[in-house]
Amino acid sequence: MKIILIGIQGSGKSTQGNLLREKLGVPYLSTGHIFRELAKEKTPTGRYIKETMNAGFLISDEKTVPIVAEYLSRPEYEDGYILDGFPRTIAQAREFENGIDYVVNIKVSEQVALARLTLRKGTENRADDSSNAIKQRIEQFFTHTIPVCRYYKEKGKLIEVDGQRSIEEIHEEIMSKIKSHTS
Numbered sequence: 001m002k003i004i005l006i007g008i009q010g011s012g013k014s015t016q017g018n019l020l021r022e023k024l025g026v027p028y029l030s031t032g033h034i035f036r037e038l039a040k041e042k043t044p045t046g047r048y049i050k051e052t053m054n055a056g057f058l059i060s061d062e063k064t065v066p067i068v069a070e071y072l073s074r075p076e077y078e079d080g081y082i083l084d085g086f087p088r089t090i091a092q093a094r095e096f097e098n099g100i101d102y103v104v105n106i107k108v109s110e111q112v113a114l115a116r117l118t119l120r121k122g123t124e125n126r127a128d129d130s131s132n133a134i135k136q137r138i139e140q141f142f143t144h145t146i147p148v149c150r151y152y153k154e155k156g157k158l159i160e161v162d163g164q165r166s167i168e169e170i171h172e173e174i175m176s177k178i179k180s181h182t183s
């Protein structure tokens with residue numbers, strides 16, 4: 001099964017992604033995690049990724065698409081995956097025709113997202129959790145990623161869930177919507 005997770009920053013994509021991984025037995029990967037690892041490399045690409053992420057901007061489609069394609073071509077993802085953070089732009093979605101089953105949009109208001117991210121700042125110590133970068137990432141979400149939801153809605157693949165409930169309730173809603181789509 002191939003599932004894409006979409007949601008505003010702070011919507012709980014990685015929490016839900018990991019629960020789905022356990023429940024469905026499908027590997028989980030996140031492009032944010034991939035880029036945070038690449039940002040540690042002392043190469044021109046590593047430096048570009050680090051600066052772009054820390055400012056809260058998206059990595060260019062030209063760089064992102066081949067990096068993600070390379071990961072997904074690995075044998076462990078052959079039978080499926082839960083992908084968090086990609087595609088995040090229409091150009092990425094168009095280039096990525098990979099037999100996706102579902103695109104799950106975890107819906108959370110901007111206010112709730114901001115409150116959660118401000119809390120996370122103290123615990124996760126991410127370089128891109130500065131106030132400016134958070135603001136920028138939320139803006140990028142509305143500009144670039146909301147159109148991706150519309151793109152998949154038109155293809156009949158979009159599942160929308162209310163992300164402002166408990167972790168278990170959100171997980172149950174995702175599972176039951178996946179089941180009703182399948183049957």
Ligand code: ADP
Binds near residue numbers: 053137
């Ligand atoms: P969040 O969803 O909280 O912004 P992520 O960990 O998903 O955090 O992503 C962190 C950063 O990684 C983004 O701000 C962006 O710079 C980069 N990134 C992740 N996925 C993509 C993508 N598909 N396209 C371009 N940049 C990306």
